[in-house]
Amino acid sequence: MASQSSPTVERADSAQLAARNRVEELREQVRHHNRRYFIDDDPEISDADYDALFRELRGIEERYPQLVTADSPTQQVGAEVEQTTFAVVEHPLPMLSLGNAFNADELREWRRRAADLLDRESFIYVTEPKIDGLAIALIYEDGRLVQAATRGDGRRGEDVTPNIRRIPAVPHELTGNPPRRFEVRGEVFMPKQGFEAMNAGIAEQNEALLAAGKRPQRLFANPRNAAAGAVRQKDPRITAQRPLDMAVYQLGWSENGDGRAVPDGHWETLAWLAELGLPATPQAARHDDLEQVIAACERWTRRRDALPFDMDGVVIKVDDIGLQEDLGVVGREPRWAIAWKFPPQEATTVLREIAVNVGRTGSLNPFARLEPVRVGGVTVQNATLHNLGDIHRKDVREGDTVIVRRAGEVIPQVVGPVLSARPEGATVWQMPAACPSCGKPTERREDEAMFYCVNRACEEIVRRSLEHFAGRGGMDIEGLGEKLIAELIEGKFVRDAADIYALPSLREQLGATTFLGVKAKTKAERELAEYWPGQRLSNLLTAIEASKSRGLPALLTGLGIRHVGAEVAGLLAERFGSLEEILQAEQETLAGVEGVGEIIAESVAAWARDDANVELAQRLRTAGVVVELEREAGGEEDAGEPLAGLRFVITGRLEAMSRPQAEAALKRLGAAISGTVSKTTTALIAGEAAGSKLRKAQELDRPIRDESWLLSALQEPSAAAAEFIKAEPEAAEPEAESQQAVLPQED
Numbered sequence: 001m002a003s004q005s006s007p008t009v010e011r012a013d014s015a016q017l018a019a020r021n022r023v024e025e026l027r028e029q030v031r032h033h034n035r036r037y038f039i040d041d042d043p044e045i046s047d048a049d050y051d052a053l054f055r056e057l058r059g060i061e062e063r064y065p066q067l068v069t070a071d072s073p074t075q076q077v078g079a080e081v082e083q084t085t086f087a088v089v090e091h092p093l094p095m096l097s098l099g100n101a102f103n104a105d106e107l108r109e110w111r112r113r114a115a116d117l118l119d120r121e122s123f124i125y126v127t128e129p130k131i132d133g134l135a136i137a138l139i140y141e142d143g144r145l146v147q148a149a150t151r152g153d154g155r156r157g158e159d160v161t162p163n164i165r166r167i168p169a170v171p172h173e174l175t176g177n178p179p180r181r182f183e184v185r186g187e188v189f190m191p192k193q194g195f196e197a198m199n200a201g202i203a204e205q206n207e208a209l210l211a212a213g214k215r216p217q218r219l220f221a222n223p224r225n226a227a228a229g230a231v232r233q234k235d236p237r238i239t240a241q242r243p244l245d246m247a248v249y250q251l252g253w254s255e256n257g258d259g260r261a262v263p264d265g266h267w268e269t270l271a272w273l274a275e276l277g278l279p280a281t282p283q284a285a286r287h288d289d290l291e292q293v294i295a296a297c298e299r300w301t302r303r304r305d306a307l308p309f310d311m312d313g314v315v316i317k318v319d320d321i322g323l324q325e326d327l328g329v330v331g332r333e334p335r336w337a338i339a340w341k342f343p344p345q346e347a348t349t350v351l352r353e354i355a356v357n358v359g360r361t362g363s364l365n366p367f368a369r370l371e372p373v374r375v376g377g378v379t380v381q382n383a384t385l386h387n388l389g390d391i392h393r394k395d396v397r398e399g400d401t402v403i404v405r406r407a408g409e410v411i412p413q414v415v416g417p418v419l420s421a422r423p424e425g426a427t428v429w430q431m432p433a434a435c436p437s438c439g440k441p442t443e444r445r446e447d448e449a450m451f452y453c454v455n456r457a458c459e460e461i462v463r464r465s466l467e468h469f470a471g472r473g474g475m476d477i478e479g480l481g482e483k484l485i486a487e488l489i490e491g492k493f494v495r496d497a498a499d500i501y502a503l504p505s506l507r508e509q510l511g512a513t514t515f516l517g518v519k520a521k522t523k524a525e526r527e528l529a530e531y532w533p534g535q536r537l538s539n540l541l542t543a544i545e546a547s548k549s550r551g552l553p554a555l556l557t558g559l560g561i562r563h564v565g566a567e568v569a570g571l572l573a574e575r576f577g578s579l580e581e582i583l584q585a586e587q588e589t590l591a592g593v594e595g596v597g598e599i600i601a602e603s604v605a606a607w608a609r610d611d612a613n614v615e616l617a618q619r620l621r622t623a624g625v626v627v628e629l630e631r632e633a634g635g636e637e638d639a640g641e642p643l644a645g646l647r648f649v650i651t652g653r654l655e656a657m658s659r660p661q662a663e664a665a666l667k668r669l670g671a672a673i674s675g676t677v678s679k680t681t682t683a684l685i686a687g688e689a690a691g692s693k694l695r696k697a698q699e700l701d702r703p704i705r706d707e708s709w710l711l712s713a714l715q716e717p718s719a720a721a722a723e724f725i726k727a728e729p730e731a732a733e734p735e736a737e738s739q740q741a742v743l744p745q746e747d
C-alpha cells in the first residue's frame with residue numbers, strides 16, 4: 001500500500017506547490033490592479049479581466065483552504081488606504097463587497113445556500129441597479145450631515161466630507177424624524193450625459209491647448225473614473241463643477257437612543273430614506289420569488305444601454321433585515337446580497353495596426369485593427385479611433401495593449417492604452433501624407449481637424465459615393481449593392497452616378513463580365529451566375545429605371561452634398577422645386593430657408609460652383625432622372641399606413657429633425673403620437689437628454705428606441721411595424737402584476 005500511495009502523495013504535493021505559486025502570483029496581480037482601480041483611479045485592465053483573475057484566485061483557495069491567508073485580496077475589500085491628503089476614518093461597521101453571479105443558475109445556488117442555512121424556502125427580495133461609481137458612507141447627526149467617507153479597504157476610508165457636500169443630490173439637512181446619529185451608504189456616480197458633456201468640454205479646451213503648443217489634458221475613460229477623480233479632488237470647488245449624483249442604497253448603522261425606530265425590511269428602509277430627503281436608489285423593485293428576480297435581472301441586462309447612468313449589474317438583497325443578520329457575512333461578502341453581473345463590455349487586446357479608410361466625402365477615418373477579442377458576446381477585430389486628435393489625446397500607438405469597449409449596438413471603441421504594457425519603441429502615430437486608396441496627397445481642413453483626400457476620381461470615394469447614391473437614403477436601387485458597385489467600377493462601367501443610367505445600353509457587355517458568371521468563385525456567386533444574365537440583370541435594369549422617378553428629395557440626398565441629409569433635402573426641394581433652381585440659388589437665399597442656415601448653404605453653394613457637379617446634374621436630367629419636385633410622384637408614397645395601430649411617444653433632443661417633424665412623419669405613416677408614456681405605448685423614441693419619460697418607459701417596461709431606429713423606421717415602416725408585432729409578447733411583463741399592455745395586434 002505504502003508503495004502505491006507514495007506517488008499520489010507526491011503528486012498531491014507538487015499540485016499543491018503549483019497552486020501555492022499560482023496563488024501568490026494571482027494575489028500580486030490582484031493587489032496591483034486594486035491599487036490602479038481604487039487608489040490611482042486609472043485601471044489598466046478591464047473589469048472582466050479583473051474578475052477572471054479574482055475568480056481564479058478564489059477557486060484555488062476553495063480547493064486548497066490551507067492556502068487562504070488573512071491578507072489575501074479575497075478576504076479584503078478594495079485597496080488599503082495610503083497616505084493621502086485626506087484624513088482616515090474608521091468604519092464602525094465594515095463596508096462590504098458583493099459576491100457575483102454571472103447567470104441564473106448562480107443566482108439559484110445563492111438562494112439555495114441561504115435557504116439551507118436558515119432552513120426556510122421563501123424570501124422576499126429587492127433588486128436595485130448596481131450603479132458604477134464609488135461607495136460613500138454618510139453620517140448624519142441630529143439631522144445634519146457631519147461626515148462623508150470613501151469605502152477604502154472596507155474598515156478605514158478617507159474623509160471626503162467637503163467634497164461630498166458639493167453634490168446637489170446630497171442633503172445637508174434631513175427632513176422628518178431621523179435617528180439621532182446614523183449612517184447611510186450609497187453610490188456616488190456621474191450620469192452618462194454629464195460625463196459626455198464634461199469630456200466634450202475637455203476636448204474643446206484641448207483644441208486650444210494644442211493650438212498653443214501645450215500638453216492636452218487626458219479625457220476620462222468612463223463615468224466611474226471621472227466620479228472617483230472628482231470625489232478625491234483636493235479642492236472642493238473643483239468637485240462642485242463636476243456633474244455628480246448619488247443613490248443611497250443602504251442603512252449602515254443607527255443610534256436610536258430615544259427609541260426612534262428604523263424599518264425592519266430593506267424595501268421599507270428605501271422608502272423611509274426617501275422620506276428623510278435622501279436620494280434613495282432609483283428603480284428598486286420588490287419580488288416574492290427568485291424567478292421574478294431572474295426575470296428582472298434579464299430585463300435590466302437588455303436595457304442597460306438605455307439608462308441615464310452606467311450600470312455594471314443588478315444587486316439582489318434579501319429584504320428582511322432580521323434574516324440578513326442571521327445570514328451574516330463570509331470573508332468580505334454578505335450572504336444576504338449578491339450582484340448579478342452584466343456580460344462585460346470591455347476587454348484588453350493588442351492593437352496591431354492603425355489603418356485608414358476613405359469616406360464618401362473623402363474624409364480619412366482612422367480605425368484600429370485588433371487581435372480578435374470577445375467583448376459583450378461578439379468577436380471584435382476593428383474599432384473606431386475617430387480622428388487624429390482623438391488618437392493623440394488618448395495616446396494610442398501601434399503595438400499597444402488597449403482597452404476596447406463595446407456598448408450596445410454601437411461600433412466598438414478604443415478606450416485607451418495600457419501604458420505599462422507599451423512595447424519599446426512604439427511611436428506616436430501620424431496620418432499618412434498620401435491617400436491610402438489613390439496615393440494622392442491628403443489635405444487637412446483647418447476648421448475640422450480632419451484630413452481629406454481631395455481627388456474626386458479616387459476610387460474609394462467613387463465607390464462610397466455610388467453606394468450612397470444607390471442606397472436606401474438615396475435612389476434606393478434594389479440589387480445595386482456594395483459588391484456589384486465594386487465590380488462595375490473595376491469593369492470601368494461606371495465612374496459616377498449618371499453612368500448608372502447608361503447601364504441599360506450596355507446590357508450585352510454586362511452579361512459577360514466576371515461577376516456575372518464567367519469566373520464565379522464562391523457558392524453565392526455561382527448561384528447568382530445561374531440566374532444571370534437573365535432575370536437578375538433584368539431586375540437590376542428595372543430597378544434603375546424605377547429609381548429615375550424617386551423624386552427630388554431622394555436625388556438630392558443621394559448626391560451626397562455635405563450636410564444635406566433627407567431632412568434638408570426635403571426643405572430645399574419644397575422651397576426651390578427643382579435641382580436647377582437649387583444649383584442657381586444665391587448662398588444667402590439658401591441660408592434664408594428655414595432649417596438650412598449658413599453652414600449648409602455654404603456647402604450647397606460650393607457644390608453648385610463645381611463645374612463637374614453641374615455637368616453631372618445635366619447628365620442625370622438627360623438620362624431621364626426626375627429633377628423636379630413632383631408632389632404626386634410615384635414611388636414610396638401611398639404605401640398605405642404601415643404604422644397604423646402603433647402608438648409612439650417621442651422625447652429628448654433629435655439630431656436629424658425636430659420633434660414636430662418626426663411626429664408629423666410618423667403620423668403620415670399612420671402611427672398615433674402621444675405625449676405621455678403608458679402601458680399602451682408601443683415604444684418610446686428617446687433622443688439626447690431624455691428624462692422623466694425615459695424613466696417612465698423603463699418602469700412600465702415599454703420598448704425604448706433611439707433616433708437611428710426612428711430614421712430607419714421612416715425608411716422602412718413595414719419592417720418597423722413587424723418588429724413590434726413580433727417583439728411584444730416577449731417584452732410583456734412576465735410577472736404581470738398590472739393590466740395587460742394593449743398590443744397592436746389585439747386591435
Ligand code: IVH
Pocket residue numbers: 096097098128129130131132133134135151187249250281315334337339
Ligand atoms: S449593497 C453589503 N447596493 O457595489 C452590500 N452596493 O461590490 C454592500 N453598489 O461597494 C453594497 N450599487 O459600491 C449595494 N444598490 C447597491 C449598489 C451597490 C452599487 C456598489 C457599492 C459596493 C459595491 C459592492
